[in-house]
Amino acid sequence: MKQKTIIPVGPYHPLQEEPELFKLFCDGEIVTDIEWETGYNHRGIEKINESKTFEQVFFVVERICGICSTSHPFAFANAMEEIAQVKVPDRAKYIRTIIAELERIHSHLLWVGLAGHFIGYNTVFMWAWKYREPILDLFEIITGNRNSYAMFKIGGVRRDIDEKDYSKILKILDGVKPKAEMLMKAVIDDPVIHMRTKGIGILTKQDILDYCAVGPTARASGVDVDIRRDDPYAAYPLVNWKVIVTQEGDVFAKAVVRFLEIFESISIIEQCVEKLRKDPPGQIDVKVKNIPEGNGAGRAEAPRGEVFHYVITDGSNSPVRHKIRAPSYVNVATFKKSCVGQTISDATLALAAVDPCYCCTERMAHVYDSRTRQRVLDGRGLIQLSQQRTQTLKKNLFGKNT
Amino acid sequence: MGIKSYCFKKSLWLYHFAGASCNNCDIEVLDCLTPRYDVERFGMLLIGSVRHADVLLVAGSINKKCKSRLLEVYHQAPKPLVVVAIGACGITGGVFAEGNTFAGPVDKIIPVDVYIPGCPPKPEAILAGIVNFLNKS
Amino acid sequence: MDTQEFIDFMKFKFKHNVQRAFLRYRNRVLIDIEKDALLKVATFLYKELNFRFIIATGLDNVKAFEITYHFSNDKTGLLANIRVSIPKKKPEVESLTPLFVAADWIEREIHELLGINFLNHPNMRSLLSGDNWGAGEYPYRKPVSE
Numbered sequence: 001m002k003q004k005t006i007i008p009v010g011p012y013h014p015l016q017e018e019p020e021l022f023k024l025f026c027d028g029e030i031v032t033d034i035e036w037e038t039g040y041n042h043r044g045i046e047k048i049n050e051s052k053t054f055e056q057v058f059f060v061v062e063r064i065c066g067i068c069s070t071s072h073p074f075a076f077a078n079a080m081e082e083i084a085q086v087k088v089p090d091r092a093k094y095i096r097t098i099i100a101e102l103e104r105i106h107s108h109l110l111w112v113g114l115a116g117h118f119i120g121y122n123t124v125f126m127w128a129w130k131y132r133e134p135i136l137d138l139f140e141i142i143t144g145n146r147n148s149y150a151m152f153k154i155g156g157v158r159r160d161i162d163e164k165d166y167s168k169i170l171k172i173l174d175g176v177k178p179k180a181e182m183l184m185k186a187v188i189d190d191p192v193i194h195m196r197t198k199g200i201g202i203l204t205k206q207d208i209l210d211y212c213a214v215g216p217t218a219r220a221s222g223v224d225v226d227i228r229r230d231d232p233y234a235a236y237p238l239v240n241w242k243v244i245v246t247q248e249g250d251v252f253a254k255a256v257v258r259f260l261e262i263f264e265s266i267s268i269i270e271q272c273v274e275k276l277r278k279d280p281p282g283q284i285d286v287k288v289k290n291i292p293e294g295n296g297a298g299r300a301e302a303p304r305g306e307v308f309h310y311v312i313t314d315g316s317n318s319p320v321r322h323k324i325r326a327p328s329y330v331n332v333a334t335f336k337k338s339c340v341g342q343t344i345s346d347a348t349l350a351l352a353a354v355d356p357c358y359c360c361t362e363r364m365a366h367v368y369d370s371r372t373r374q375r376v377l378d379g380r381g382l383i384q385l386s387q388q389r390t391q392t393l394k395k396n397l398f399g400k401n402t
Numbered sequence: 403m404g405i406k407s408y409c410f411k412k413s414l415w416l417y418h419f420a421g422a423s424c425n426n427c428d429i430e431v432l433d434c435l436t437p438r439y440d441v442e443r444f445g446m447l448l449i450g451s452v453r454h455a456d457v458l459l460v461a462g463s464i465n466k467k468c469k470s471r472l473l474e475v476y477h478q479a480p481k482p483l484v485v486v487a488i489g490a491c492g493i494t495g496g497v498f499a500e501g502n503t504f505a506g507p508v509d510k511i512i513p514v515d516v517y518i519p520g521c522p523p524k525p526e527a528i529l530a531g532i533v534n535f536l537n538k539s
Numbered sequence: 540m541d542t543q544e545f546i547d548f549m550k551f552k553f554k555h556n557v558q559r560a561f562l563r564y565r566n567r568v569l570i571d572i573e574k575d576a577l578l579k580v581a582t583f584l585y586k587e588l589n590f591r592f593i594i595a596t597g598l599d600n601v602k603a604f605e606i607t608y609h610f611s612n613d614k615t616g617l618l619a620n621i622r623v624s625i626p627k628k629k630p631e632v633e634s635l636t637p638l639f640v641a642a643d644w645i646e647r648e649i650h651e652l653l654g655i656n657f658l659n660h661p662n663m664r665s666l667l668s669g670d671n672w673g674a675g676e677y678p679y680r681k682p683v684s685e
């Protein structure tokens with residue numbers, strides 16, 4: 001029988017409810033198959049929610065994923081408003097949209113940074129995370145916390161945005177825009193990054209349809225799906241923006257989609273702030289007395305794709321069943337397509353391209369030799385392997401030029 | 403000077419273990435490395451293997467599946483070791499303590515030296531927690 | 540195709556397999572179908588009408604198990620919820636994984652949390668517990684009261 005090496009990546013992968021253990025089956029340098037095991041992060045949130053009141057559920061769903069801590073409450077609020085048939089005041093819609101888009105910016109910057117770190121461009125990592133800080137400051141100004149904002153409630157938002165904060169928001173965004181542009185140029189014009197990311201981890205349109213993937217993962221493969229436009233909610237139908245779609249489906253295309261989305265988000269926020277400025281401060285929530293029996297579905301476009309919440313109620317004040325689908329649940333499964341056939345050093349990048357939170361991969365990844373079960377490479381080594389590859393490419397490229 | 407304080411006198415190397423967390427805490431730990439907080443100026447370094455670590459940062463609640471992993475990591479680490487429980491989840495289980503897979507807060511599983519409360523604690527709080535501990539010992 | 544057309548169309552196409560079909564809210568259609576027709580309906584939605592599978596919700600409503608399959612049409616924003624009821628005596632239903640891979644994980648999860656068997660599923664290992672906990676107990680089943 002042919003000798004195969006198994007590389008476990010994980011298990012610590014705290015994306016949504018499921019950090020996972022990926023086993024890469026390798027033949028020499030090439031990944032031939034991938035298998036996964038989840039459950040290291042299973043917290044039983046759906047079960048916990050059944051014993052909480054609707055108001056409390058918001059705080060639990062916020063803590064499903066730290067990066068998407070707006071998207072989950074957003075989808076849950078949409079679901080509950082569908083059951084209770086309430087109309088959210090316009091002002092609350094704009095505030096919700098601002099928070100959700102700020103989150104998209106900070107999440108995409110975070111991804112750019114980590115992807116940069118993976119291919120050995122630590123400068124990109126440091127830059128991206130540095131320029132992400134002002135966004136977190138903005139969150140602190142608006143909501144009082146850097147993460148987990150507790151802004152949502154059924155029928156509106158908990159806090160208003162103060163009039164004197166409008167200019168702060170615009171000023172900080174103005175500061176972020178040129179930095180993001182600079183970062184984008186640095187990434188998109190770099191020949192080494194081209195070599196490392198173009199044609200790597202390609203997902204075809206058919207793969208996306210088979211795996212029902214969503215978000216930037218799907219949009220980078222030419223599948224035009226964005227819940228903000230397809231099933232409009234909050235203030236998205238009231239502002240001008242466009243859905244970014246590219247066709248190639250490789251890691252580079254995903255990076256491009258995310259970069260361009262940052263600029264769309266900035267423009268959405270600016271429009272929302274303008275609208276808020278025109279309207280005098282007014283109602284930010286409606287009182288919801290009781291939640292009738294029924295079921296409701298809510299969707300929201302998180303930075304990584306569609307978040308789906310399905311709530312069944314029975315007239316009491318806690319859900320009977322609360323189903324949550326985070327986007328990575330479907331996106332992660334596409335690894336089977338994007339990693340197989342790649343070399344090990346590219347597989348790491350292909351895993352990263354989908355943007356699960358993989359700050360974990362660098363901690364618990366070990367390479368085992370299947371014969372001796374001895375550890376040959378640990379997480380560090382795996383990243384080093386990837387970084388070395390960039391170095392070699394760089395040398396070849398610039399060596400030739402000079 | 404006891405051996406413990408002698409060991410922790412110079413650059414500390416950190417190893418970060420995320421249990422069943424919501425990964426906010428993990429991101430705030432990573433945030434400590436980036437230009438605004440920059441722990442590397444204190445000689446602190448986030449490293450990939452616990453075998454080289456002086457400090458074990460545990461973020462997030464511990465569920466039944468990752469409990470054994472945490473124990474494994476703890477036993478692999480060289481002693482003396484500072485164990486830091488980060489966030490409400492690490493200290494008590496936070497909102498996840500009622501879950502059907504919850505396996506007890508960190509201090510029921512391994513001895514904990516420093517508790518840093520918050521959900522998530524700010525990077526400043528994480529730094530302050532570790533510095534306070536060092537000053538005391 | 541707008542929502543009302545869709546409802547009429549499904550009623551016409553699957554006739555007595557559709558027990559109930561109605562507009563739940565705005566753009567969401569709830570269709571109760573017979574268990575045996577699930578594969579047929581799902582194939583039709585996915586292959587002919589280009590719906591995207593979102594997720595399935597498993598529920599123990601004391602009398603029976605209930606699985607709601609959520610499909611989305613991204614062209615029109617239509618959300619179709621296909622609901623099947625599964626008797627507690629014989630918790631079995633046809634798997635959708637051979638049709639689209641996206642159903643793989645969720646079926647394994649429902650199998651683990653509710654104990655429903657999916658026929659023809661290629662890989663029915665448990666997804667979450669991994670031998671550490673939960674063998675033989677189904678946390679999402681409601682306790683049976685005497």
Ligand code: SF4
Pocket residue numbers: 063066423424425426427428461462463488489490491492496520521522523
């Ligand atoms: S303490 Fe809060 S922020 Fe930290 S992992 Fe737990 S829920 Fe997330």
